[in-house]
Amino acid sequence: MATDSIKKAKNGTYYFRANLGYGSDGKKIQKYRSGFKTKREARKAYSQIILEKSEVVQRENWQEEEEELSFKQYVEEIFLPWYKSQVKDRTYDNRVSTIKKHLSYFYRYAVSEIEPIHVQTWQSKLFKTLSATYIRNVQGIFSLAMDRAVILGLAEQNPSKIVGNVKKQKTKIDFWTKEEFEQVLSVIYKEDYYQHFLYLSLWFLFMTGMRIGEATAVQWEDIEFDTGVLSITKTLYYKNLSYYEFVEPKTKASIRHIVLDEDTLKELKEWQQRQRSVVKTGFVMSYNGQPTQKHTMSRAITRYAALAGVHRIRTHALRHSHASLLMQMGENPLIIKDRLGHEDIETTLGTYGHLYPNSNFEVATKLTGILKQTSSQTNLDRSPKNQFTVGYLGEK
Template sequence: MAKKRGHGEGTVYKVGRRYRAQVMVGGVFHRAYFDTEKEALTWLAEIRVRAARGMLPEPSKVTLGEYLQHWLENGARHTVRPWTYVSYESRVHIIPELGHIRLQALKPSDLEAFYSRKLQAGLSRRSVAFLHAVLRRALGHAERLGLIDRSPAGRVEPPRWNAPQARTLSPAEAARFLEAARRSEYYPLFVLALATGMRKGELLALRWSDVDLAEGTIRVTRALYRVGGRWVEGEPKTAAGRRKVVLPPGAAAVLKEHRVAQLEARLRAGADWTPEPGLEDLVFTSRTGKPILPRNVNRALEAVLRRAGLPQLRFHDLRHSHATLLLKEGVNPRVVQERLGHSTVSLT
C-alpha cells in the first residue's frame, strides 16, 4: 500500500519486507529501497533539499568522475572524519582511468579490470582494496540517492590482503624496550604509548592543556594525522575514544621532566620556534615546535627495537602491549577497555 504524500513530495511503497521510495524532481525520476519507512521518508526529504539547492546532477548524463567530485564535496565531507575525507580526496586518481564512464553505465567488470591494472602496475593489494572501499562507499551513496539502481562495487570482490598480525611485548621485553628508548629523543612519547595505550594520532595531538600533572591524568580529546602533505586534526576514532586516562607515577614523572626540557628547548630555539598555527601547545614537537611527523616516530621506533634486540613491531603494537600487560596483572577488562577508548570489551 502506497504512503500518499503531497504533490512533488514522492511516494513510499511497502515491497515485501522493504520500503521503496520514489519521487519525480525536475522531470527526473529517482527511486531507492530501504529497510525502514523512516529511512525512506528521510531519503525523500534529502532528495528535495538537494534538488532545491541545485546539488543533484542529471542521472542519465553524469559521469563517474563528475559524481565522485560531487560526492566528495556534498556527501563524504560531512559524514566521515577529516583525515578519512582527505584520504578519500587523495584517491580521486580513480578519475583519470574511470572518470569518463557514465555513472549509470559503470559495470562490475569495469571495476575488476581497473583493480587488475592497478595491481599489475605495482600498487599493493592493500592500496587497491582501499580504492575499492572508496568506490563502494561512493557508489552506495549514489544508489541511496536513486542515481543508480544498484552499486556495481557491491558485486565485485576486492583483492585480498593479509593484515599484519599484532605482536605484544612481555613484561621483560617492555622493560628492555624502555631502557633502550632512553637514548631516543622520543623517549617520553614511547613511555606514554606503553603506559597509556594511546594511539599514535592521539599522542601527536596531545596538548599541555589536556594534561593535569598534579592530578596525574590526561584527557584524550582529539587525534592528529599527516595526510596529503597537510596536518589534519579531528575527533578520536570512536565516541568512546574521548576519555580520561590515569598516568602511572613513573610516566607522570617522565612527563614532568619532558615539560621542563621542552621549555628549555623553546628558549634556546628563540625565533626558530615556529609551531603550526592552531597547534602551539603540543606536548610532543620537533626541535622547532612543529608537530612530529609520524614517519619520524616510526623510524625512531625501529631504531629503539634494534638497540633493544627485539623483533620489529608497529607503533600500534605498543597499544596492544599496554592492554596485554594490564590483563596479565589481573586488571578488569572493563577498565582496560575504558583506558583504550574501545567501544566494547570484545575489541580489547
C-alpha cells in the same frame, strides 16, 4: 559530454559549457557559465547543473544525449564534492588521494557501463599488492560512489554490491613485548636532548596505549601530577607545520581519563624540566615547540628497533603493545576497554582477546581440584529404569 568541461579563460577565470541534450525542436540545449575565480567553483556549478538535468529534461520535454557520463567526470565533479560535505575535513584529506588512485581503474567506463565482472577483475588486480583489509576499505568507498550514482539516476544498479566485498580477514596484531621494549629503551641516549624527547614519546605511547593523534595533542595542563590523572579530550589533526588543529576524538568513548603509573609520572616530570630549559610549549610530545608528526615516531621506531635487534613495528602497534602488556598482567578486559577508549567490550575482546597468554591452560589448572570428588556408596535413585541401561552396571 566532454570529459573535461571546465576551461580556463585568458583573464584567469574559469568557464564551462554544459551540453544537456536536445529540445523537442531538435535543437541542442546548452548552458554556458563563466567568471569563476577557481576551477573548483566552476566544477561545483557544473555539477549542480548536471544534477538538475533530469528535472529540466522532464519539464522541457528534452531528449537526452546519447553520450553517457564518464565515471571519471562523475567522481571528480559530482561524487567528491558531495563526499567532502559528508565527512570531516581530515577524513577527506586522508582518503581523496586513495580514491583517485584506485577508482581510476573505472575511468575508462561510463558510470552506467560498469558491470560486476569489471569489479571482480579490479578486486583481483588489487589483491596482487594490497591487503584484504585495505581492499575492503577502498571497495567500501567505491560502493558508496555507486550507491550515490544509483540515487542520482546515473546507474541502474550497484555492481559492487552484486559482487560483494572481499572476505574480512582477522588482522594479525603486531606488538612489542615488555622485554623487547626494554631493549629499545636501552639503546636510546637520554643525555642527548632530542633522544630524550624520543625516549619520553615512545615511553608515553607504550605505557598509556593512546592513539598517536591523542598523544600528540596532549598538553601539560591535561596532566594532574598530584592525582596522576591524564585527561584525553581531543586529538590532533596535523596537515603541515603551517596548519594543524585540535579536533574531536575518534568516538565519544575516546574522551576518557587514564591514571598514570608512578614511573611514567617520574619520566614526564623529568622531561618537562628538560624541555622548559630549551623551549616554551604546551605540548608534552614536542622538542621544538611544534607538535610531533607521525613520521617522526615511525622513523625513531625504525632506527632504534634496528639498534636493539628487535623487529620493527608500526607506531600504532605501541597501542597494541600496551593492551598486550595489560592482558599478560591479567587485567580485566573492561578496564582495558576503558583505558584504550573502545566503545564496547566486543571491540576489545575481538581485537586483543587472543593475546591472553595460555588462558585456556591457566583456566584448566585453576579448575583442577576445585570440586570435592564424592559419590553415593548406595543406590538412592528408585526411579523407573531406562530400557537401554537395564542389565548394565549391575542394574536389574
